[in-house]
Amino acid sequence: MGIFVSDVGSLLAALGTTITxxxxxxxxxxxxxxxxxxxxxxxxxxxxxxxxxxxxFFVNVPLLVLLVVAVFALPDAGLMMPLTPTAVIVLTFYEAxxxxxxxxxxxxxxxxxxxxxxxxxxxxxxxxxxLVVVPQALRAxxxxxxxxxxxxxxxxxxxxxxxxxxxTSSANKLNLVQAQPILIFxxxxxVYMALALAIGLGAGRIERRVAIKR
Amino acid sequence: MPDQDSxxxxxxxxxxxxxxxxxxxxxxxxxxxxxxxxxxxxVVVGPxxxxxxxxxxxxxxxxxxxxxxxxxxxxxLPEEGKALAQLRAEVGMVFQSFNLFAxxxxxxxxxxxxxxxxxxxxxxxxxNARELLERVGISEKANQFPAQLSGGQQQRAAIARALxxxxxxxxxxxxxxxxxPEMVSEVLDVMVTLAAEGLTMIxxxxxxxxxxxxxxxxxxxxxxYVVEQNTPAAFFDSPQSTRAQAFLSKILPR
Numbered sequence: 001m002g003i004f005v006s007d008v009g010s011l012l013a014a015l016g017t018t019i020t021x022x023x024x025x026x027x028x029x030x031x032x033x034x035x036x037x038x039x040x041x042x043x044x045x046x047x048x049x050x051x052x053x054x055x056x057f058f059v060n061v062p063l064l065v066l067l068v069v070a071v072f073a074l075p076d077a078g079l080m081m082p083l084t085p086t087a088v089i090v091l092t093f094y095e096a097x098x099x100x101x102x103x104x105x106x107x108x109x110x111x112x113x114x115x116x117x118x119x120x121x122x123x124x125x126x127x128x129x130x131l132v133v134v135p136q137a138l139r140a141x142x143x144x145x146x147x148x149x150x151x152x153x154x155x156x157x158x159x160x161x162x163x164x165x166x167x168t169s170s171a172n173k174l175n176l177v178q179a180q181p182i183l184i185f186x187x188x189x190x191v192y193m194a195l196a197l198a199i200g201l202g203a204g205r206i207e208r209r210v211a212i213k214r
Numbered sequence: 215m216p217d218q219d220s221x222x223x224x225x226x227x228x229x230x231x232x233x234x235x236x237x238x239x240x241x242x243x244x245x246x247x248x249x250x251x252x253x254x255x256x257v258v259v260g261p262x263x264x265x266x267x268x269x270x271x272x273x274x275x276x277x278x279x280x281x282x283x284x285x286x287x288x289x290x291l292p293e294e295g296k297a298l299a300q301l302r303a304e305v306g307m308v309f310q311s312f313n314l315f316a317x318x319x320x321x322x323x324x325x326x327x328x329x330x331x332x333x334x335x336x337x338x339x340x341x342n343a344r345e346l347l348e349r350v351g352i353s354e355k356a357n358q359f360p361a362q363l364s365g366g367q368q369q370r371a372a373i374a375r376a377l378x379x380x381x382x383x384x385x386x387x388x389x390x391x392x393x394x395p396e397m398v399s400e401v402l403d404v405m406v407t408l409a410a411e412g413l414t415m416i417x418x419x420x421x422x423x424x425x426x427x428x429x430x431x432x433x434x435x436x437x438x439y440v441v442e443q444n445t446p447a448a449f450f451d452s453p454q455s456t457r458a459q460a461f462l463s464k465i466l467p468r
Contacts, residue, residue, distance in 0.1 A: 116313060121303065122304075214362070
């Protein structure tokens with residue numbers, strides 16, 4: 001274990017980067033996912049079409065390709081940004097497609113009757129979404145969103161491929177010096193597992209707390 | 215007693231003229247004329263598929279009509295948008311399946327629309343809501359969630375939710391059809407009281423007892439047409455059309 005102690009500072013910093021990326025991209029993708037879902041179920045055909053194209057695009061293009069394009073092609077087009085924010089933005093846009101699908105599955109649990117009742121009471125479309133549909137859809141989508149968040153956390157490792165110094169990249173650097181791949185990557189993997197477990201438990205907790213009483 | 219004349223003119227609360235409604239190939243409402251006066255209780259009866267629910271749902275534009283005109287309190291139904299939402303706020307609706315908001319308490323169900331549509335203060339809305347729950351006899355359920363109530367209690371909560379908006383007219387779309395038989399009367403009792411208090415009501419129902427007790431006028435629909443309308447006594451005791459006679463002979467206890 002001595003090999004980790006010598007580099008503990010940079011490893012912890014790298015873990016911090018991984019967690020920061022996951023948290024910011026996670027929150028961002030949930031917010032963006034709500035907006036995409038709202039467009040997806042809106043009565044305006046153009047919005048519905050745009051949301052569908054968005055989801056299909058990001059679900060069908062590999063994340064690594066998006067990261068490489070963002071990191072190497074955008075600067076060519078004159079858009080300069082530091083590496084980590086670039087990766088966070090790509091992750092946000094990418095995972096938003098998946099959170100949108102998770103939320104849409106939640107929307108389908110809200111009965112059409114409640115939406116009719118909401119219209120009949122005089123709520124506008126936005127009020128119906130905000131007061132009736134979204135709160136119930138998010139409740140039903142907690143566990144699926146939790147799964148997307150776990151996938152997102154794992155996907156932050158891909159940012160190593162474009163030069164972000166996060167946990168995997170940092171472990172890789174350590175291995176170049178120490179040449180103990182089995183130990184180093186087993187421990188790194190265990191840290192990712194711990195993060196996934198924490199997210200899973202958190203999601204389960206939230207799900208029980210917000211469950212609608214029956 | 216409200217005006218019994220079916221051509222009450224501009225003072226009518228709800229006025230339908232030449233209303234046609236198609237669902238694709240299916241012609242559901244055929245040239246429907248109906249006027250409902252202020253304070254009048256109109257009960258719409260007829261066989262399944264006769265178009266009575268659709269008629270009810272057209273009045274607050276949950277269904278759009280193919281042609282014809284509908285006015286509520288003299289105002290033609292607006293197209294989509296804010297104006298339509300405003301009109302709906304003045305027209306209460308009670309559904310067969312209650313449709314309470316499952317994620318909110320009963321009290322919240324009653325206060326949401328007054329707060330967010332009328333801009334009533336939360337405190338005022340809650341005071342009004344508690345009074346209404348008292349009126350429909352479920353004040354002890356204020357802090358429970360819809361799924362914790364029986365069907366009859368849920369429907370009474372749904373009636374109170376609609377009343378919380380102080381509507382000019384209330385639409386009831388088969389309000390007791392989804393209820394267990396022993397819960398029908400608790401809902402009908404509330405409706406009878408509302409009718410006696412002078413609320414303008416349009417009620418689609420199979421409850422002929424309610425029609426006799428509370429209606430000012432019974433409207434009989436069949437196959438998309440308004441076939442016959444009359445006072446409950448006249449309609450039930452001496453129906454004019456053969457279709458109404460056939461309908462009544464099937465449903466009235468013999």
